[in-house]
Amino acid sequence: MSTVCVSDADLVARARQGDPAAFGELVERHRMAVYRAALAALGSHADAEDAAQDAFLVAFRRLDTFRGDSSFKTWLLTIAWHQAINHRRSLGRVWRRMVAPKDQEEMESVLENVAAAGPTPEGATAHHELRRELERAIRALSPKLRDALLLAQSGEYSYDEIGTMLGAPLGTIKWRVSEARRVVRARLQQRGYVDVR
């Protein structure tokens, strides 16, 4: 049976009746959003993959508790965010980060590729340095500000969805995003990358 035109609610109803294909379709539809939320929380692709899989499993086991008050995506993202936060707090992950800070290098190589697209070698180097400093400034933000900024900038979620995921009102989310930008700018000014007016 084709699932292209089937709504999430219908797929949920079929998955509740024990149809794994229906749940598979739900996974296919929302895997990117779930994965990126986990990546925003964890900063590591491997950890984000684990957390996203766990989130789908938890959602499958809790399908009976989904009442349909919000959309399935919002409900699923809330579960995914909690799973990612649990991963972030786990001692095992902290240990892995201490032993093998691989993700930092991963991210740096990505940024280097982006920076390599500069017009001149000097310009590319300056651009690369600025991006590295920006990345450091974003990583140095407090978790609340960083989470709001990364989720908002990912382009996957509306502010309402971010508010539901983080358990904060819409105004608070907007303020956090704005505050995160201000703090990053201030840091760049401190380092001399931006002119102080």
Added chain:
Amino acid sequence: MSDERLDRLIGDVAKQLTAGQPSSDFRARVIARLDRPPRRAWWTSWIAVPLSGMAVMLIALGVARPFMSRDRGAGPASRKSNQAVKTETAPVGPIPDTTTVRLPPSPPPGGFGETRKPDTTYERSQRGTRGAAGGRHGPSSGAAAEVAALAPPPLHVPPLGVEAIGMDALPTGSIAVPQLDAIAPIGIAPLPADDARPSGANDGTIDDSRLPT
């Protein structure tokens, strides 16, 4: 650098930090894990292991309590045995006298003429108590044996034979008390009725003749 450009750059970098895709077999992995039992969280072992240990200890205590109380119920015997051990090992203290001769209050059927054996009732009772305690408490009997090995050798004092006094040796005759002399009654003459006092009784003089000598 303008604020607008900087904001755009911040947005770009933030988007880069969340860029990425799950693995191509993500869906298959999730579906494969649906049938498996749920993975335990990492912290469950940290809580479950101490809790199960405590539960085992509590159960062991609950099972052992009736036996412990039963042993406590048999306490007097063990306490007696302990006291016996203490009495044996104590350097200073009353040593039970096994040579004491106790005479019965009434003459025995055989009469007073025979020699009585020493009363060893205390010693026998002590021996019986020690035996009972040793039977119930295996480990304490070993300790008692060690203490007994260190104890001084028992004193062998021959019983003191006391010759009973024969009935024939007692004086059988009555005690003769001599008759006392009869005491003569003392006669007292009545006083005269007019009770006349001698002259000069109130004049300050003393009649020496009336004073006792």
